[in-house]
Structures are given as structure tokens and as C-alpha cells.
Amino acid sequence: MSKKHMIEDFIDSIWISEIESGIVIYEAIYTDITKSGISTDMILNFLSALVSFADEVFVDEIKHIKLSNHKIFFDFLKHVMLVVSLSDKIF
Known part of the structure; x- marks a missing residue:
């Protein structure tokens, strides 16, 4: 019997931010991928x-x-950046 996969099974996080300002417009955190709960703002500022x-x-x-x-x-x-973090276990 195959297991139905939920979005949480493969997507860790989704972020949408305004490119110029770096302001987070939307976030969905399914799995905390950071070592010590680093803030979303810090993650997105680094990625930006x-x-x-x-x-x-x-x-x-x-x-x-x-x-x-x-x-x-x-x-x-x-004017927006979409960032999706996926667990490598699905690849």
C-alpha cells in the first residue's frame, strides 16, 4: 500500500519576499531547517x-x-522573490 505524501513530507519552507526591501510577504514553515531557530528575516536577508x-x-x-x-x-x-526549501530525501 502506498503512503499518500503531504506537502510537509517534501517542502521544508516557502518564502515570498519583496526584492528591494527584503520584507517577507508570506512564509510557510513546515520543518525548522535551522540549527537554532534562526529568524526568517536573517535567512531571507542572507539569500537576498x-x-x-x-x-x-x-x-x-x-x-x-x-x-x-x-x-x-x-x-x-x-518585485518579489519566491524561495522554496526542499528536503533532499525526495530526490
Whole structure:
């Protein structure tokens, strides 16, 4: 018998933030992926800095970041950034 998978089984977190200000518009945390409960603002500010770095230095866009146990995917609209963190156990 196959187990039905819920969104919480593979998505750790979803964030939507305004690109310029870094203000979090939406967040859904299904699994705390941080070691000590680091704030969402700190996570998104760091990810925004990486996005800006790639744009300024390489004139390129980050599509995803691969960690040993997680993948973080990015998508960009006009003024918002969508970030989805997935557990690597589904890949």
C-alpha cells in the first residue's frame, strides 16, 4: 500500500519576499531547517545577498542552491522573490 505524501513530507519552507526591501510577504514553515531557530528575516536577508552578489559579480541569476540534505529553489517576478526549501530525501 502506498503512503499518500503531504506537502510537509517534501517542502521544508516557502518564502515570498519583496526584492528591494527584503520584507517577507508570506512564509510557510513546515520543518525548522535551522540549527537554532534562526529568524526568517536573517535567512531571507542572507539569500537576498547571495542573489544580489550573483547579479552584480557574475551578471547571472541563481536558480537553486544544492546543500548536502536540502535544495533551495528561487524564482523571481517583477518585485518579489519566491524561495522554496526542499528536503533532499525526495530526490
